[in-house]
Amino acid sequence: MDRRQFLLRSSLLAAGTALPFKSLFANSQPSFTSLRRNVGYFTERGGTIGWLASDDALAVIDSQYPETAQHCLNSLRDKTDQPLDLLINTHHHGDHTGGNPTFKGVAEKMVGHENVPSLMKKANKESDGEGNTAYPTTTYTKSWRMDLGDETVHAKYYGAGHTSGDSVIYFEKANVVHMGDLVFNRMNPYTDRPSGASMQNWINILSTVADKYPADAIYIFGHAKPEYGITGEAKDLGVMKNYLSAVLEHAQNGIDKGKSKEEITDMKELPDFEHFLYADFWTLSDNLGVAYEELME
Numbered sequence: 248m249d250r251r252q253f254l255l256r257s258s259l260l261a262a263g264t265a266l267p268f269k270s271l272f273a274n275s276q277p278s279f280t281s282l283r284r285n286v287g288y289f290t291e292r293g294g295t296i297g298w299l300a301s302d303d304a305l306a307v308i309d310s311q312y313p314e315t316a317q318h319c320l321n322s323l324r325d326k327t328d329q330p331l332d333l334l335i336n337t338h339h340h341g342d343h344t345g346g347n348p349t350f351k352g353v354a355e356k357m358v359g360h361e362n363v364p365s366l367m368k369k370a371n372k373e374s375d376g377e378g379n380t381a382y383p384t385t386t387y388t389k390s391w392r393m394d395l396g397d398e399t400v401h402a403k404y405y406g407a408g409h410t411s412g413d414s415v416i417y418f419e420k421a422n423v424v425h426m427g428d429l430v431f432n433r434m435n436p437y438t439d440r441p442s443g444a445s446m447q448n449w450i451n452i453l454s455t456v457a458d459k460y461p462a463d464a465i466y467i468f469g470h471a472k473p474e475y476g477i478t479g480e481a482k483d484l485g486v487m488k489n490y491l492s493a494v495l496e497h498a499q500n501g502i503d504k505g506k507s508k509e510e511i512t513d514m515k516e517l518p519d520f521e522h523f524l525y526a527d528f529w530t531l532s533d534n535l536g537v538a539y540e541e542l543m544e
């Protein structure tokens with residue numbers, strides 16, 4: 248990668264990963280799917296939107312992009328006339344918050360972890376784009392909950408993982424968990440170290456979450472290799488955990504053998520994880536670089 252390509256990619260990533268994800272997760276048809284007890288998900292482009300729609304409550308988790316957020320809202324309007332009580336952002340990335348302006352003014356509450364507004368502001372500053380100023384207005388430090396009709400929704404922060412502002416969202420009665428980008432199902436995940444990501448703690452989060460919720464919980468993932476699905480079970484969290492552990496282990500083995508960063512990161516597919524999706528804009532080498540930097544700290 249030459250310097251110009253490097254700068255281009257850096258600015259794309261600074262823009263909240265909006266552009267690379269836009270092309271990577273292009274999805275021609277919007278898909279609006281019910282899961283359990285008034286909770287479901289919406290996919291079109293960018294991170295998966297979770298929703299709760301009943302006769303007395305309406306909530307969305309994440310917002311994709313302005314036009315796809317509107318498509319999601321239109322589908323929700325077919326289910327209920329309820330005003331939108333709540334938008335939660337699982338984290339600050341552009342493919343999860345880009346549609347916030349569509350929900351702003353419609354949503355009674357906009358919620359995110361306390362680090363999300365400042366990370367959005369930082370991304371705005373680093374990109375030359377117009378910037379998304381529809382920040383969460385209700386923030387929390389460790390945990391947050393709200394009763395919505397006959398459902399209770401929880402947001403919980405387990406420390407740094409994919410960024411330093413990732414919430415895990417739990418619909419208690421439906422027993423559905425939205426993981427945001429803490430799970431890229433069978434994909435080499437994007438790891439946002441400039442936004443405080445921690446691969447080591449990410450592994451802890453996945454263990455903790457898999458143990459915390461009931462065995463029959465349904466999990467919604469931010470992204471997925473299409474044939475593996477955007478929803479799953481606790482065992483899929485285990486696969487993500489094993490992948491991150493293997494990335495760290497490869498980097499640690501290289502360090503122990505006195506290899507250079509270049510030697511350690513020179514790898515296209517991780518052994519035993521060849522079935523994963525490896526995208527061009529964020530490679531295994533990039534993640535091995537993050538692992539190397541974390542371990543050398």
Ligand SMILES: [Zn+2]
Nearest residue numbers: 338340409428
């Ligand atoms: Zn993300």
